[in-house]
Amino acid sequence: MNYEQTLAYLENLSKFGINLGMARIERLLELMQHPERRFKSLHVTGTNGKGSTTAMLSAILSASGIKNGMYTSPHLHDYPERMVVNGQEITKEEFAQAVTYTSHFVEQMLKDGFEQPTEFEVLTAAAFYYFAAVGVEYAVIEVGLGGLLDSTNVIIPEISVITNVTLEHTDRCGSTIADVARHKAGIIKEGVPVVTAARGEALAIIKRTAKEKHAAVYVKEEQFFSEFKGLTDGKQRVAINAGSLGQLESDLNIIGCHQVENSAVAVTTALLMATNDQRVIPETIKSALSTVKWPGRFEIVPGEPVIIIDGAHNPDGARVLRQNLDQVFPGKQITFALGILRDKDVSGIIRELIRTSDTVVTVQPLSYRAATPEEIAQEIEARHVEAAASIEQGIDRAKELAGPNGIVCVAGSLYLIGEARQIIFRK
Structure with a gap:
């Protein structure tokens, strides 16, 4: 398929809507010989701020000299925005090739009597294939909806990130904060550390889930802190203290009081990575924060x-x-x-x-x-x-x-x- 044919293919898939569940994506990736296992990952969910945090983490990896992919949704203008490597969007030709490749395995699934994968599942599988094909070392993966039953939840990340939890998608994630928190906490994996800025009842559920999974938890206002230091020349100054992991002060190129919190989550995640990867250092983190962009958010x-x-x-x-x-x-x-x-x-x-x-x-x-x-x-x-x-x-x-x-x-x-x-x- 060329790019226009790929768009038509995806538009046809969109009629199947949102259909949460793991069986289809698991079977699709199995047929594709598990491209998601060929790179390390960071998994990001949350009601708000997950896109900004994902962008910051990807920028930090790039500044640290680590080849990385970034998968986000939805796109603002065109589908290739969803798949980025070292700050560069996938080309339309590469996008069409990745989706076309994935579609062959979708056809095999249907022949075998499996249910039709959704548009998001096909895009997720195509992104994993593309990241593996171009040889990224890390991929920063943003959850599409919720977490527990989201098709991105097939990965076993190095760190799980939950920015915050408020009511959203109540038709699919439940009508209470506790219901939504259980979906967000669904990305927590056995022994994989968690970084979060969640509060209250949601935080209690995240902590309980992490304890069950023997996962360390780093909580804003407990293990790490942030402070807004002022606004100058279109950037805001932030100070972040992550205790024993480290602390730094940096300019942040994304404006907004909520981005102070998001940057604290991203920096703490990066400092946690730095305990096992000497390429991630305060200088590369500060360089990334001062230049990161995330369109359409303040x-x-x-x-x-x-x-x-x-x-x-x-x-x-x-x-x-x-x-x-x-x-x-x-x-x-x-x-x-x-x-x-x-x-x-x-x-x-x-x-x-x-x-x-x-x-x-x-x-x-x-x-x-x-x-x-x-x-x-x-x-x-x-x-x-x-x-x-x-x-x-x-x-x-x-x-x-x-x-x-x-x-x-x-x-x-x-x-x-x-x-x-x-x-x-x-x-």
Whole structure:
């Protein structure tokens, strides 16, 4: 298949939706002779921050001279974003080849009477094949959904990372924090250390699971700590103390109070790696943090007006986004271009993010799961609310309402962010 044929193949698979379970991916990888066993890995889950933390860890490995792959989801613009080696996306030709190779084993599964693998399972297997084929030493693997039954959970990592736990995907992971925490803790493996910033009931479940698996646990505010030291030249200064593992102070190229915590998780994970790998040293960690990029997460686009792009898509992410807006732009009027998926906690996101003094233009993300602009607008109590006919019209209208000295924030869904970035940077 060429790239266009590969996209059509994946689009056809997407109709099978999300179907959690391990049997299909395990059989697929068995037929492929287990490419996931040909490199070491770090496994990252969490309600929020797992993508940023994954990016930081990959950057640290690259700065340390360690050839590494990074697997993330979803993509903002194109599928190749999901598979990266040493900071470089897989080419479209390589992507098509990896998926085509994987599809042959999918066909064999179907002939043998197995259930059709999902799109995400095929992509995960293709990523593992690609990383093995190009000879990465490490891969940083972000969980797609939950952890316990996620198709990435076939790996036995060197370290398991759980950034935090709040309510999400309640239709699949359960309706309580305890239910979600059990899914996140599902990535914990026998004897494999765990680094986490989880709190409260979720942390208790993670600790209990780790004890059952004889896995050491490194907990933020217990074994490691972080402190925001200031904001200068578009970077924030962070100080991280991981006790006996080490401590350092560094510039961080990703803005936001939540990224202070995420960087502490990433640095502690790296310092834990450093106990067995002398290539990972404070200098390479600091170099990585000062240059790492993660688009669409409190991404600041200078101009008139300034535009903030953030994929906050659950109440906790919305709360953190609001904190960041208030911290970085104190006293400024915020105009939102807001789009949310219907199966998300729409009212919870709005409650945490929008204030009555704000101006809001609602838009529809590019997903069949998207709430309409009118549906979102009905939920909002703000100074001014209107619905836009398209994402581009919504962004243009938000800029008009904000004026040249205002702040526009595009938020609510990762399915909105990719299209929004293309529109904003094109203009």
